[in-house]
Amino acid sequence: MNMLKVNGIELAYDSYGSETDETVLLIAGLGTQMIRWTIPFCEMLAARGYRVIRFDNRDTGLSTHFSHHDTLDFETLARTLMSGQLPNIPYTLEDMSDDTIGLLDALGIAKAHIVGRSMGGMIAQLVASRYPARVLSLTSIMSTTGNPELPQTSPEVMALMTRPAPNPVKDEAGYIAHSVAFARRIAGTGYPFEENEYRSMIREEVQRAYDPGSIGRQIAAIAVSGDRRPQLAKVNVPSLVIHGVEDPMFAPACGKDTAQVITGAEFMLLEGMGHDLPTQLFETVVDGIVRTARSSVKDSI
Template sequence: MTQDSFADLPGGQRICYREDGPADGVPLVLIAGLGLDLTSWPQRMIDGFTERGFRVLRFDNRDAGCSGRIKAPNPGKLSQLLARPLPGAYDLGDMAADTVGLLDHLDVGSAHLVGMSMGGMIAQTVAARHPERVTTLTSIFSTTGDRKVGQPARSTLLRMAKGPARTVEQSVRRHLSLMGHLGSAAYPLDKDVETAWATSLWERAGGMRARSGIARQIGAIQASGDRTAEVRRITCPTLVVHGDTDRMVHRSGGRATADAVRGARFVEIPGMGHHIAPDLVDRLVELTTDLAALDATGESR
């Protein structure tokens, strides 16, 4: 198993990361979503990229997994509901700076970026603000921050409003319930894999302290507001993937992202929810590597 490594960034953040694949391979960075960690990427997906010669870099975002926690107040439920981030809250730009800082730490000039959900928002921000660092962008079930699109279903919001889990057993049960809600019958989850992952996440994130990190990450999304104008500045080859049954980020968010990026390819997968299920992995690897085979003009190398 690949071991955790740590990077102390100039901004003061301590970021946990892992590397897989050949050291001289083409860099490909995986950016996880809200409350997730670097182990949230299916191993089969990582293997699919490394078998194609990529050097895969994945990391825990700030306030997640084994990366450093931010010493700042946690936004309460009312602040989250009203989308009013606390003064001094960090935003997606700060999380994008963490990504670039990790690339600097590893002496990586540019990389293919693949982000899911909030990770897609972070990847979009890196591509817009640091175009020289991004070879291609793959944004999976993500959105632009425009509140008219990409909104979660009310049933999803009600599930997420529950109080924090207090034991690993309770946390695992809630995860399985949420994934059953966010996944789909067309692409079923592997309950054994999800149980093992949720157990590991509880341990890596320090148990109950993970809840405060998730609240601050939600604050970062809200503090960033509507990023459509910034997303329009993205110039690298871009792929946007979304499912038509996504209850966490409505597919309108994916469509808005693709519409904002000139020349972006939008792929809507029927039956896909807000989860990278086992039967979707090969398709996502193929779509991403096909994009990586394109140069800036959109022609095959």
Template sequence: MPKISANGIEIEYETRGDAAGDPLVLIGGLGVQLMSWNETFVKALADAGFYVIVYDNRDVGKSTKFEDWGPADIPAAFAQARAKEKVTAPYTLDDLADDAAELVLALGFDKAHFVGSSNGGAIAQTLAYRRPECVKSMASIMATSARRGLPRPEGAAAEWLTRPRNPAGTREGAMEDAVETAKIIGSPAFPVEERVLRERAGALFDRSFYPDGNGRHLLASLASGDSRVAHLGEIKAPVVVIHGREDPLVPLGCAEDVHNSIPGSEIVVIDGMGHDIPDEAVPVIVAAIVKNAKKA
């Protein structure tokens, strides 16, 4: 896969679809590698006429790592955030947003459509007001505004959020973790076969198992806090907010706040969907993205 220098780092990326199509960038969430995206979803976007660009965020996959920083102390960072104390991090959502913008420019485009999922949705929101000249349209999927007082994950989902990913560091452990994760935050109405989950997890482990990056991504989100709330109303690009009604990790109220904070945005709620993009929801999600992109 190709790499490109952008924003002072090396970013690994991949493209799908006709290069003459409208560029659309997929921004992944915490620790999400470019090959983590649902292939049915990526193909459907390419079939809809987009030139799809997927990439590894900094500290993920094959892009530049920030190893000198060391592992993140997530429990301590959560405690600091709740006490409204400053959380120190090697980078913030602003930096991750700038990475996406500079990637597009480095690839020779003036602007693109952006689709962010989970923490990638937070990055996309940041990008839409921070670098508006680069954004044709934006879709925020499974993401929160980070406004204080919004619903939080509870029970198993809350415990999963701070749990180390595959502490054994083995390929089998990665596969077991993927199966357990799907049970906790996956779509209850659209379960994925265990065989498929294990195959995907094994392939991701083989490509790049790097839990420290996942932790530092969460640290970046905590360090950014609710800073973007004050800026969401500045977003001028067409925005669609897409969310699963049964999302246990980012409850629906969080997405509703994103929608209510961005003037002119639309919201699409999918019954039975949790914190993933199941094949069954792809037609609805892609239709919403296409509709929103046409407004640009």
């Protein structure tokens, strides 16, 4: 694990593969750390001939946290937005896309293939639309455009995601059980739910950094990000949109909308997949990322 000063903050990152190969930059999702891009996934991608970089977004993991800001109350946030006002938030998804480019700058990487999952997909979309000269290809996984007409996450799933969790310092078992229950709820039914692996990952995340307020701050950043379709319509790099048929967080229509807005984007709809990335689908997803990355080389010839 390495640290770099980026965009006025510190970002923690890992790198796999040869530094002379083209870079695939992996962006994690809401409230999760870079370890959600597992080492086997990163190594599988690196074995295809890429330098693979994963990193902790701001406010997660070992990167800079914004704990000095007040914890956001979800009901207050909703009321503020419904009144037409913008809440006072510490950062936006645009800031997080600037972090991504700042990391590339700090590493001396001119261009990269950008891959993001969930909130990371939103950040990846912004990177591709705001920094077209820095992006070789885009892969947006289990994400959405911000189109207000799309199906919304069910109140039941939102309640599970935002309900207070036990403090892991005082009740580690309770915290892990809470987190595993949510992971199980948003997972698809097409593949076995790997509870032991989830428990280990959640425990590792807690040991790396525990900040109960970060998920609220990131939800606020998503809430004010608005509709990205006008920006996505300008994206002109090879693009792939991957989505699960059983995704309860963002319905498949969200992935379809993303693919329809980006000119020439491929839409990969996966049976049995929810808002998760089962190990059984690693090869399928890696194949898609690599196929999209290689098409960027063909387009440049």
